Amino acid sequence: MKQQQNAFWVGTYHGRHDGTPVTVTATRDDTRPEPYAWTCTCGAFQDFPTEHGLFPTAWRHTHPTRFDQLRQWAARRFRTRHAR
Numbered sequence: 138m139k140q141q142q143n144a145f146w147v148g149t150y151h152g153r154h155d156g157t158p159v160t161v162t163a164t165r166d167d168t169r170p171e172p173y174a175w176t177c178t179c180g181a182f183q184d185f186p187t188e189h190g191l192f193p194t195a196w197r198h199t200h201p202t203r204f205d206q207l208r209q210w211a212a213r214r215f216r217t218r219h220a221r
């Protein structure tokens with residue numbers, strides 16, 4: 138993925154989604170309306186006005202709790218059922 142020129146690296150998180158290794162990269166870019174953001178190799182993206190919320194959500198995204206996993210499983214099941 139191409140990094141924007143003004144973006145500063147602030148952190149990298151390694152984790153898994155259902156056994157697939159993923160990497161979340163957190164950056165700060167003062168030219169953006171919401172300077173703090175992270176992107177995941179799975180395509181997920183979130184931005185924040187301050188660094189508050191950045192690290193917990195990035196960590197949570199790479200290390201889903203049992204409840205998150207259950208929710209993801211339920212969401213997948215729901216999508217699959219409707220795709221048929």
Ligand SMILES: [Zn+2]
Pocket residue numbers: 154159177178179180181198
């Ligand atoms: Zn992800």
